[in-house]
Amino acid sequence: MERRRLGNYGELLARRILEDRGYLILHRKYQTRYGEIDLIARDGNQLVFIEVKTRMSKAFGTGLEAITKRKRVHLLRTAYCYLQQHAFQDAPCRFDIITLNLDGRGKLVDYQLITDAFGVEGGNYY
Numbered sequence: 001m002e003r004r005r006l007g008n009y010g011e012l013l014a015r016r017i018l019e020d021r022g023y024l025i026l027h028r029k030y031q032t033r034y035g036e037i038d039l040i041a042r043d044g045n046q047l048v049f050i051e052v053k054t055r056m057s058k059a060f061g062t063g064l065e066a067i068t069k070r071k072r073v074h075l076l077r078t079a080y081c082y083l084q085q086h087a088f089q090d091a092p093c094r095f096d097i098i099t100l101n102l103d104g105r106g107k108l109v110d111y112q113l114i115t116d117a118f119g120v121e122g123g124n125y126y
Contacts, residue, residue, distance in 0.1 A: 047094075
């Protein structure tokens, strides 16, 4: 499956999983000059910035391994832009990561949702 199609498909699957868990999806593919946040949602009173990683094999590493310090910095900067643009400066927020593993036919094998995966300082908690 082509990389962009795989990513879009993974985001669709992630959205369904998150909605089933009670998340209210607010935005998809929010972009700034710093990068993109795959999904932005509400989970209770928290604003959640969600990175989705979809894999059909581990040949290029796991989804979690793709969330480097540099990627976290880009996510933080992009989230800050969102907060400023949408007047959410004082809203409690967090960063979640959802990794999806698909089989060769594109069927979901398993997933992992890591809530509050890293903090504002960009540290790694997973």
